[in-house]
Amino acid sequence: MSEIEYKVPVMADMAAQGQSPEVLFWVGCAGSFDERYKQVTRAFVKILNKVGVSFAVLGPEESCTGDPARRAGNEFLFQMQAMSNIQLMNAYEIKKIVTACPHCFNTLKNEYPELGGNYEVIHHSTYLQQLINEGKVKLQGGGEFKGKKITYHDSCYLGRANKVYEAPREVLQALDAELVEMKRCKTKGLCCGAGGAQMFKEPEKGKKDINIERTEEALETGAKIIAAACPFCLTMMADGVKNKEKEAEVAVMDIAELIAKAEGL
Amino acid sequence: MAYLSQIAFIAVLGVAIYFLYKRISRIKKNIQLGKALDRSGNTSERMKTMLLVAFGQQKMFKRIIPAILHLFIYVGFLIINLEVLEFVIDGLFGTHRFFAPYLGSFYGVLMNGFEVLVALVLFSCVAFLVRRNVLKVPRFQSAEMTSWPRLDANLILVIEIVLMFAILTMNATDQILQGRDAGYYATGSIFFSALFIPLFEGLSTGTLIFIERFAWWFHIVGILAFAVYVTYSKHLHIFLAFPNTYFSNLNAKGQMQNMPEVTKEVKMMLNLPVENADAPAEIGRFGAKDVNDLSWKNLMDAYSCTECGRCTAECPANLTGKKLSPRKIMMDTRDRLEEVGKSLEAGGPGLEDGKSLIDDYITREELLACTSCNACVEACPVTIDPLSIILQMRRYAVMEESNAPASWNSMFSNMETSFSPWKFAPSDRFNWANDINKKQS
Numbered sequence: 115m116s117e118i119e120y121k122v123p124v125m126a127d128m129a130a131q132g133q134s135p136e137v138l139f140w141v142g143c144a145g146s147f148d149e150r151y152k153q154v155t156r157a158f159v160k161i162l163n164k165v166g167v168s169f170a171v172l173g174p175e176e177s178c179t180g181d182p183a184r185r186a187g188n189e190f191l192f193q194m195q196a197m198s199n200i201q202l203m204n205a206y207e208i209k210k211i212v213t214a215c216p217h218c219f220n221t222l223k224n225e226y227p228e229l230g231g232n233y234e235v236i237h238h239s240t241y242l243q244q245l246i247n248e249g250k251v252k253l254q255g256g257g258e259f260k261g262k263k264i265t266y267h268d269s270c271y272l273g274r275a276n277k278v279y280e281a282p283r284e285v286l287q288a289l290d291a292e293l294v295e296m297k298r299c300k301t302k303g304l305c306c307g308a309g310g311a312q313m314f315k316e317p318e319k320g321k322k323d324i325n326i327e328r329t330e331e332a333l334e335t336g337a338k339i340i341a342a343a344c345p346f347c348l349t350m351m352a353d354g355v356k357n358k359e360k361e362a363e364v365a366v367m368d369i370a371e372l373i374a375k376a377e378g379l
Numbered sequence: 380m381a382y383l384s385q386i387a388f389i390a391v392l393g394v395a396i397y398f399l400y401k402r403i404s405r406i407k408k409n410i411q412l413g414k415a416l417d418r419s420g421n422t423s424e425r426m427k428t429m430l431l432v433a434f435g436q437q438k439m440f441k442r443i444i445p446a447i448l449h450l451f452i453y454v455g456f457l458i459i460n461l462e463v464l465e466f467v468i469d470g471l472f473g474t475h476r477f478f479a480p481y482l483g484s485f486y487g488v489l490m491n492g493f494e495v496l497v498a499l500v501l502f503s504c505v506a507f508l509v510r511r512n513v514l515k516v517p518r519f520q521s522a523e524m525t526s527w528p529r530l531d532a533n534l535i536l537v538i539e540i541v542l543m544f545a546i547l548t549m550n551a552t553d554q555i556l557q558g559r560d561a562g563y564y565a566t567g568s569i570f571f572s573a574l575f576i577p578l579f580e581g582l583s584t585g586t587l588i589f590i591e592r593f594a595w596w597f598h599i600v601g602i603l604a605f606a607v608y609v610t611y612s613k614h615l616h617i618f619l620a621f622p623n624t625y626f627s628n629l630n631a632k633g634q635m636q637n638m639p640e641v642t643k644e645v646k647m648m649l650n651l652p653v654e655n656a657d658a659p660a661e662i663g664r665f666g667a668k669d670v671n672d673l674s675w676k677n678l679m680d681a682y683s684c685t686e687c688g689r690c691t692a693e694c695p696a697n698l699t700g701k702k703l704s705p706r707k708i709m710m711d712t713r714d715r716l717e718e719v720g721k722s723l724e725a726g727g728p729g730l731e732d733g734k735s736l737i738d739d740y741i742t743r744e745e746l747l748a749c750t751s752c753n754a755c756v757e758a759c760p761v762t763i764d765p766l767s768i769i770l771q772m773r774r775y776a777v778m779e780e781s782n783a784p785a786s787w788n789s790m791f792s793n794m795e796t797s798f799s800p801w802k803f804a805p806s807d808r809f810n811w812a813n814d815i816n817k818k819q820s
Binding site: 119120122124141143145146147148152155156159160171173174176177178180182183184185186187188189190191193194195197198201220223224225228229270271274275276277301302304305307308309310311312313314315316317318319320321322323324326327328 | 637642748774778787790800803810
């Protein structure tokens, strides 16, 4: 299977050759720098390669969407980031963006239009679901996840913020896995604790950390895999599982990793 | 005698209308202290939201038991108030059961229907009192539920119970009088109040007439007094739920409100073309320090809050023991707005009283605990948005005061210098692709 040589086309090179990709893969800061999330980025790129999608990344030209600055209250910094990203993407005449980060997704989709950036933005969960529905990703019998108990942790910025609840679940169902829900799911899903720029500060004083509360709930389902679709959730849940000393039994994985693994990529 | 009672009724009605008018004007002025916000257009979607969420109680049904109990009181309120129309006509014209001759035997059916609702309202109010005071449902015991909010909630329930008993007493005595005096219109037996007949049967006709009249007056004066009380209480949601849901935010919940005044400056800094570059810059502060920095919708939200605490019960920060409670954010906003309004009404300093919503009411710790997860917004049965207030206050802290936690300041400077919230060299951004063709273990 791994005979394919994976390519990661960069937008600047494509533009220089007068080409334009069908979709821009917005990698995001976590996907670019976080050791764990880089694996998700690579898994997703492998799927794109396998399917033969015409895509590109901005590569070194990409920069933060500004989401954490905006949520922390720094509107100037957010708009500086947003404006320069929009200038860059408009210059490349980007039409469609896919991203594996719900925070990037939300900002690009909902907040860039007011600043002059109008793109069709989709989250990788929806994109994967489409690939599966179109038969471009075929999971023969679900591979190694067949019948395994998987629970899905809703990202707030995907779920409540943008009403994407079903796409990630449908992707998991394609694995032929046993999808088990946590007590609080979908519209009532409990945050992992990292949103609103909490990722970049210590939590305020309290009785418990939010990710521990959520991890306990995930572990109660008896699932062996906690699936996530957000870099912050992935970090928070993985930390929670480590805190509970369950990392040997319970894996925290992104839905793209699960698909790539099932495909043997 | 009838003449006198008509005058008394008109006087009572006039006083109630005067107080209501005064209070409603004050609330309107208070809400208008908020900043402009465009929530016009999309009429059909707005109507649909209002019909589903307010009229249809859609979001209440996320918690089924209180939803059903609440539905009984809500339907009771809507329909029993039709009977109040008859009360007002009778009061003004000195008639007795004005509609009865016109409706004939259907009047009795109608009365029986109303009494079914009366019984359901009674049942629900008692159940709600039990939930609050005996079962002590956790969301009614949180820190912000100090003595007044608890008393307010109990008072409302007790008043509703007393008003319902007044109707039953009136109908019970009326039914006995129908058998003794031809002047009373025969309604036929009315089931629930008929159960109370044995209590009154032994009394003289004169006493019964007195009790019937007393119950009638008690009910109508009670309702008018309650209407005035409601405007000072958390119970205002019975009216404001409708406009508040109509003017809901129709955008994706994740979308933060843009600050066009910042866009202009950023464009100038980046040498981008700016529309209306000559237009004078809007005077005002960045973000929200006090109630007048918030939008009128934020302020209407505050008056619409009935302190049910569904928001706080879903808040991840609150659930894990942090100080933040979205309900408290709304209660604080309303309390501060009331304080400012009262001061303005008395010719006082209003907003210039040396206090502000931030610090005097809402602490930094609360604001910093929010994960912006939208659980509170999703949970609210009348589409209140506490998150909007929190984020506007964060903007004030950061942009006006440069007051952010040290780790956020590092995040800001990382973003300014290396375009990522973490301190990595921008040139390393694409390194993830280097080993994509390496075999993974």
